[in-house]
């Protein structure tokens with residue numbers, strides 16, 4: 001029996017609610033979604049039969065009539081998914097179950113034998129991962145280093161020329177398992193909502209600092225304005241009009257202070273020009289410098305490197321403070337390799353604490369620094385696969 005669009009929407013709403021707020025009772029699902037208790041009962045009965053959800057037991061909280069609430073949860077290891085991230089420096093892959101629990105993972109870095117800009121190399125890497133895991137999967141979700149939408153489904157939409165020939169259609173056609181794509185920061189925001197141990201049902205921002213910068217806004221439980229690619233491009237907001245010329249044509253964008261790309265560009269200059277920098281202790285080749293080495297040089301006391309990192313942190317704090325006045329979010333998750341460094345986390349918190357808020361309107365967003373892991377984007381891919389394959393029924 002095929003479902004009507006309305007029925008699909010109801011199932012999607014219920015399944016999304018259970019994933020995001022599990023464990024949860026049928027009564028609470030009905031109360032929060034406006035779907036009638038009878039429909040919730042019948043839909044959840046089908047979902048239980050198909051092992052997408054399970055009954056967990058009773059809550060201690062008694063209802064007025066004396067009946068107990070039965071909680072619904074997602075059963076572990078019923079279905080399996082592959083999540084992956086494509087980035088400039090590496091491909092990452094995870095095999096997870098339907099709750100997002102990572103069972104196996106693999107990282108393949110850019111090298112002389114693997115080009116991360118080549119779709120053929122990605123297809124080979126994914127094929128070998130599938131062979132290694134020996135596990136049937138429902139779907140594959142891929143986090144991309146750029147935008148993605150259904151109007152241009154064959155390419156990564158970005159102004160970075162190195163992705164121009166990365167043919168997603170060819171990638172899809174190379175596998176029999178369905179593959180879904182999403183921007184990497186959107187993917188991590190989806191994972192935060194659906195696969196996190198904590199419940200994140202209020203509006204939140206997922207703020208990513210990497211080679212580029214982007215924030216995704218989860219507004220009323222959905223990604224806000226996903227198809228307007230300007231929304232979230234925080235890296236290209238101006239923090240200093242007298243600053244350097246950014247690749248977007250404006251001067252003094254946040255990107256030119258705090259993105260990994262620009263930090264590495266400035267570190268390379270230091271490596272070449274400064275006689276006192278510690279960066280030369282790590283490598284003779286300025287092009288081979290890594291962000292980890294920058295963080296190490298700062299911890300060792302390299303003043304110029306420390307100044308770069310402190311400036312990046314200061315401007316990030318300015319941008320986060322500005323967002324507080326423009327976007328209604330209870331929490332901001334800050335994600336980036338930069339904040340593997342505890343001193344920078346403390347400095348960011350100091351800057352944020354120092355900004356006075358308007359008297360009488362004190363509603364400060366809570367800032368949470370995400371623990372950085374190079375597989376975060378791949379786990380985001382699993383949330384993409386779950387969202388588009390299971391929950392949202394794309395046709």
Ligand SMILES: [Zn+2]
Pocket residue numbers: 235236237246247248249250253255
């Ligand atoms: Zn810019």
